Amino acid sequence: MRVIIVKDKEEMGKRTADLIAADMKAKERITYVLGLATGGTPLPLYREFIQRNKAGELDFSTVVTFNLDEYVGLPPTHPESYRYFMDENLFNHTNINPKNTHVPDGMADDVEAFCEKYEEMIADVGGIDYQVLGIGSNGHIGFNEPGSSLGSLTRIKTLTETTRKDNARFFDNNLDEVPKYAITMGNGTILNARRVVLMAHGENKAKAVADALEGPVTAMCPASVLQLHRYATYVITKDAASQLTLETYES
Numbered sequence: 001m002r003v004i005i006v007k008d009k010e011e012m013g014k015r016t017a018d019l020i021a022a023d024m025k026a027k028e029r030i031t032y033v034l035g036l037a038t039g040g041t042p043l044p045l046y047r048e049f050i051q052r053n054k055a056g057e058l059d060f061s062t063v064v065t066f067n068l069d070e071y072v073g074l075p076p077t078h079p080e081s082y083r084y085f086m087d088e089n090l091f092n093h094t095n096i097n098p099k100n101t102h103v104p105d106g107m108a109d110d111v112e113a114f115c116e117k118y119e120e121m122i123a124d125v126g127g128i129d130y131q132v133l134g135i136g137s138n139g140h141i142g143f144n145e146p147g148s149s150l151g152s153l154t155r156i157k158t159l160t161e162t163t164r165k166d167n168a169r170f171f172d173n174n175l176d177e178v179p180k181y182a183i184t185m186g187n188g189t190i191l192n193a194r195r196v197v198l199m200a201h202g203e204n205k206a207k208a209v210a211d212a213l214e215g216p217v218t219a220m221c222p223a224s225v226l227q228l229h230r231y232a233t234y235v236i237t238k239d240a241a242s243q244l245t246l247e248t249y250e251s
């Protein structure tokens, strides 16, 4: 695995945008498939994407996207839904075709059938070229909470208390308002992506980052599954790297 340690989250966004832009340019296929994440972590990356797109340096017209997850029960018009987040923080500000953007449907009547269809849609476009990830303070990726099967595919998951508390800040700090379930790509879906980049900033992520990078591969720390991926890169700030024993091996 490659570990890039950067000084702050702006540099984290830039370095990650560089990695993805280089891969987009190198690829000769007509469409480029991005796996995307929500939360505070990817925002600096999305700001870079928007800026480069506006400057004519990065074209999204042939990009297809699949988001990792969505809360069950929140419609796309809900300001805390991940569809709303993506439209506001990335899609509406680039030349991406909205029809090429996919976020799991948190309002699906038949969740199980929807999850199967989501996997099929990813397969139909040839799989994900680059998957963007954050990491939860409990080591989750997407909403694959500790204990999630390392081979899992898209499905519904119950959110842990830790995750709901972490996310309560987006719901007026009212834990009762935080949904209890989410649809999420599985750890196996993420492993199937050709390349994966995990970003993290802040000291509250340091333990999860150390467990994921230097601990055993275990369902108790879902991000540790990336140890099995051929092209996984971590782009993390110094504070998020502060519990690594091998902190200085690449910077």
Ligand code: PGA
Pocket: 038, 039, 040, 041, 042, 134, 135, 136, 137, 140, 141, 142
């Ligand atoms: P955050 O969430 O980017 O808001 O810290 C990351 C995650 O929970 O995966």
